[in-house]
Amino acid sequence: MSLRMSVAIVGAAETDSVAIQPDKSAIQLHAEAAFNALADAGLTKDDVDGVLCAGQSPVQVAEYLGITPTYVDGTSVGGCSYMLHVRHAAAAIKAGLCSVALITHGESGRSRVGMSGWGRAPQNVGSQFEEVFGVAGPPTRFTVPILRHMHEYGTTHEQLASVAVATRRWAEKNPRAMMRDPITVEDVLNSRMIAYPIHLFECCLVTDGGGALIVVSAERAKDFPKKPVYIMGTGESTEHSMISMMHDFTESRAFKVSGKLAFDEAKIAHKDIDHAMFYDAFAHTPMFALEALGFVGKGESGPFFEEMRTAPGGDFPLNTNGGGLSYTHTGMYGMFAIQESMRQLRGEAAAQLPNVRTSIAHGVGGMFHAAGTLILTNDDAP
Amino acid sequence: MPKRPIPQATPETAEYWDGARRGELRIQRCRSCGKAYFFPRPFCPNCSSKDVEWFTASGKGKLYSYVINHRAAYGFDDITPYVIAVVQLDEGPRMMTNIVGIEATPENLPIDLPVEVTWEKLTDEITIPLFKPQGVA
Numbered sequence: 001m002s003l004r005m006s007v008a009i010v011g012a013a014e015t016d017s018v019a020i021q022p023d024k025s026a027i028q029l030h031a032e033a034a035f036n037a038l039a040d041a042g043l044t045k046d047d048v049d050g051v052l053c054a055g056q057s058p059v060q061v062a063e064y065l066g067i068t069p070t071y072v073d074g075t076s077v078g079g080c081s082y083m084l085h086v087r088h089a090a091a092a093i094k095a096g097l098c099s100v101a102l103i104t105h106g107e108s109g110r111s112r113v114g115m116s117g118w119g120r121a122p123q124n125v126g127s128q129f130e131e132v133f134g135v136a137g138p139p140t141r142f143t144v145p146i147l148r149h150m151h152e153y154g155t156t157h158e159q160l161a162s163v164a165v166a167t168r169r170w171a172e173k174n175p176r177a178m179m180r181d182p183i184t185v186e187d188v189l190n191s192r193m194i195a196y197p198i199h200l201f202e203c204c205l206v207t208d209g210g211g212a213l214i215v216v217s218a219e220r221a222k223d224f225p226k227k228p229v230y231i232m233g234t235g236e237s238t239e240h241s242m243i244s245m246m247h248d249f250t251e252s253r254a255f256k257v258s259g260k261l262a263f264d265e266a267k268i269a270h271k272d273i274d275h276a277m278f279y280d281a282f283a284h285t286p287m288f289a290l291e292a293l294g295f296v297g298k299g300e301s302g303p304f305f306e307e308m309r310t311a312p313g314g315d316f317p318l319n320t321n322g323g324g325l326s327y328t329h330t331g332m333y334g335m336f337a338i339q340e341s342m343r344q345l346r347g348e349a350a351a352q353l354p355n356v357r358t359s360i361a362h363g364v365g366g367m368f369h370a371a372g373t374l375i376l377t378n379d380d381a382p
Numbered sequence: 383m384p385k386r387p388i389p390q391a392t393p394e395t396a397e398y399w400d401g402a403r404r405g406e407l408r409i410q411r412c413r414s415c416g417k418a419y420f421f422p423r424p425f426c427p428n429c430s431s432k433d434v435e436w437f438t439a440s441g442k443g444k445l446y447s448y449v450i451n452h453r454a455a456y457g458f459d460d461i462t463p464y465v466i467a468v469v470q471l472d473e474g475p476r477m478m479t480n481i482v483g484i485e486a487t488p489e490n491l492p493i494d495l496p497v498e499v500t501w502e503k504l505t506d507e508i509t510i511p512l513f514k515p516q517g518v519a
Binding site for chain 2: 122123125127128129130131132133134135136139140143144145146147148151192193194195196197198242243244245249
């Protein structure tokens with residue numbers, strides 16, 4: 001079964017702010033995003049029969065919003081969960097399990113209001129075989145593969161820093177971006193060392209915010225206020241729960257599987273992708289995505305970024321909202337990558353590109369633990 | 383200051399932790415497909431065979447990749463910056479560890495550096511395998 005062009009996103013919105021908001025709980029952010037997306041689609045909560053979310057349980061979100069759903073999905077595999085939710089919503093709608101799917105993200109990642117605690121049970125395999133060695137969150141786990149990539153492919157510190165520089169150039173154009181001051185490669189390499197080889201400016205932000213999407217069948221998609229965005233291709237996969245178990249530290253198996261599924265389903269060539277959003281938790285994550293999704297050969301991402309091909313004016317516009325590195329990063333950022341794909345395809349982006357017909361939103365979950373990929377278009381017959 | 387988290391064994395990992403207390407790096411091998419593997423499971427993650435055995439690894443391997451962490455985890459303030467590494471054992475499997483016995487600088491830590499196991503006792507129950515460059519006392 002192919003899901004190609006069977007559903008469309010007809011509502012998309014973020015919370016009013018995506019910065020630091022200690023006055024709102026995580027589930028409040030889910031709800032604010034949900035109501036904004038419903039308004040965007042001209043719907044009310046009573047039109048919704050599918051509820052999909054991560055972080056909070058869909059039981060909690062449905063209860064909070066006052067929805068009695070016929071389909072729920074609490075797939076929570078980290079920041080790419082929302083790519084998977086779109087994929088699962090497409091399958092559910094195609095199978096007749098629901099007709100209007102609401103996908104929500106809300107996270108008080110910075111202020112930690114209404115969030116569950118950190119830490120894993122001492123019997124968890126991660127506690128037994130990783131945490132005991134003093135890993136201190138994502139900066140010390142997600143980053144462990146980088147030196148291997150540098151060793152095998154000659155990737156340089158300057159190339160890694162270039163990812164942050166290119167992304168910041170997009171953020172300079174976005175008034176909602178948290179970090180907007182221009183930076184240079186030298187600035188990045190002179191920023192505080194977090195976990196060698198990663199410096200502060202190569203790490204994502206930590207913020208509070210949310211986003212939501214409304215998905216319906218393609219047949220109904222033109223009945224809504226805004227031009228629909230159709231799902232051409234989708235993919236998902238997982239690889240490991242501990243970074244030390246990654247099969248090859250120079251490539252993500254989950255990225256490769258997910259990306260291939262999406263491209264095969266979309267029946268589109270790489271050269272026909274106009275705009276890309278690659279989840280940038282750290283500077284190396286989009287490098288790994290560029291290679292694993294097949295936009296460049298293995299080991300070739302370093303020079304690609306160093307040549308500023310992903311920056312404004314480049315031939316591969318990437319992370320045009322300013323990314324997790326400079327726009328916002330609540331914790332599970334994937335929702336914001338999809339939101340920027342939506343804005344570009346609707347012509348609503350702060351740094352709007354001309355003539356965007358297709359966009360790819362590729363997310364990572366955990367520390368290369370999972371992946372989800374969406375290929376989107378505003379063309380109703382691509 | 384909060385102390386570092388201390389793990390607890392589960393039934394399928396008890397042999398690993400029992401071995402660690404004795405200074406033996408106990409990992410598993412599949413008798414069916416011949417592959418050694420880590421982390422502990424009562425079956426082979428490669429071929430699903432339950433015909434698996436424990437053995438004591440040589441404790442020698444190579445530095446596969448690492449970071450030098452400058453933001454101390456709970457209980458690690460005194461040794462920060464410290465090396466969080468993944469080591470590839472000569473038997474094949476990889477595991478996370480800390481590299482000790484040398485100053486934590488990139489110059490001291492070339493990728494593929496030969497390393498060998500050394501042990502740190504955390505509690506009466508839990509001893510963990512750390513690695514040091516081969517030949518370092």
